[in-house]
Amino acid sequence: MSVTTLSSPALVQRQPSWLVRLFDYKPFLIVMCLAPAIGLLAVFLTYPLGLGIWLAFTDTTIGRRGVFVGFENFQYLLTDPLWWNAVFYSVVYTGIATFGKFALGFWLALLLNNHFPFKSLLRAIILLPWIVPTVLSALAFWWIYDPQFSIISYLLVDVLHWRSSNVDFLGSPWPARFSLIAANIWRGIPFVAISLLAGLQTISPSLYEAAMLDGASAWQRFRYITFPMMMPILAIVMTFSIIFTFTDFQLVYAITRGGPVNSTHLLATLAFQRGIAGGELGEGAAIAVSMIPFLVFATLFSYFGLARRKWQQGESND
């Protein structure tokens, strides 16, 4: 199209410089427009991704190029109780935290979908935990979980008299695990709630009116209208949430660094400990690569969620 425009006599008379003409040549322009984005992603995303998979099959350490060792790293990991421990905790962490985030987030979205004064202010406040740097709010949680001066212990012991001793949040494995999960849920609720709220607002009120005329109860309206209409957006938000919870790093690194006795290592923190802190790049990369099958599964889930949504609602540009 641009070629025909260019060759029209009116333009030729104006004699645009060859540079202008080159930039108006569509294939060239497309290449130039895509070059920065594709270039950045290729160099700093695709290449490292491939390199990471290669590193996982070598015995590279910091400062020494490794040689190909086949599946040795993975065989070692399979016999490593710490790796199994990290896989176990990653799955538990993702499972419980995702369930908590979505149950509470969906509830919060439904609450926010009502009409009350200062709604937009409230919505703004609720997003705060998600906006603030995770590490910094994690530090606040670390302080809240302090063994001696925890404010929760103070409430339970000195104010409510429910317990006689302070809660040991981070000192032993299971309490530490659940404390981290609680912090993750706290951080994830706003994102889930606000995304789902956007989905809720797209559901046409006439559906509810029709259901109410037919005598549907509040639960039935939720079960047969809200929930199915929210399915596509739930699938997408959940995929994102699962991916980024499973590969979470910051919360655990900031609060427990994998302790006590390595019981709260996620795969990402274990990879960091072995790969960067310990210098065993090959082994660290193998741990990181072992997360990939799970992520591929989650991505496919997202893709089909997206596809189904387009089919259901058509293309809307809101």
Added chain:
Amino acid sequence: MTDTVVQSTADAKAAPDTMAWDSGMRRLMMIYLPLGCFVLILLFPFYWMAITSFKPNAELMNYKEHNPFWISSPTLGHIKHLLFDTAYPRWLWTTMMVAIGSTTLSLIASTLAAYAIERLRFRGSSYVGLGIYLAYLVPPSILFIPLATVVVQFGLFDSPLALILVYPTFLVPFCTWLLIGYFKSIPYELEECALVDGATRLQILRRITLPLAVPGLISAGIFSFTLSWNEFIYALAFIQSGANKTVPVAILTELVTGDVYQWGALMAGSLLGSLPVAIFYSLFVDYYVSSLTGAVKE
């Protein structure tokens, strides 16, 4: 957005509020009470962070004589210590530069990419779009080890420039998708008119499409700024010297020293590190919400 809210409020007043089951008491129990609990729990860590940063150490460690929920004698000591005895201003400055640099870089790259994908429409443009979307699903946790070796190869280890170049890997996919959505909402006829009038494609982009896409650019920009400000794992892995660290990393690695944690200083650091994004956020709340939900809906 505000308009629709106002309108739906008006609608609601007209119809469902008059329903018999929606009595005031029930509303209180079913909506305001749980909402109040949510807000309380979601905000408490920030309250705790703020109150800790202004408490003198004596009060911090003594709940018996001082009510922990309030400050009897507020102090600026922790903040003073942070600003004058540590490299905190330097860290803030580095973080700011990295966030601005990577945001600018990703905005330029993703505007051009989104324009090419959505407006120049070529064979396979939808696949390029899908590819960029998939890039968003690659989490930093599986990239940081190989990226560390790449950064060393480029001689950028321990340099904030490495962060500026690496952050676009998660910013560009997000911004591109956001902007594709925005470009879609601009009528193509406008561009056709300009094309017929003899404007070049770049002129169209600069004079017509970009001015119309300003809200999208602002959304993408503030979102990128926040994401780069908050980034942690790359900054932790690629920066070694104390002076070049970003705020989140520096607080965790430089201020946490020994066995006795300086909670006052730590919380003051967290508060100061959170404030810029919080202020930024409060200025552009609507853009945040729309970009968050827009990106999910696209």
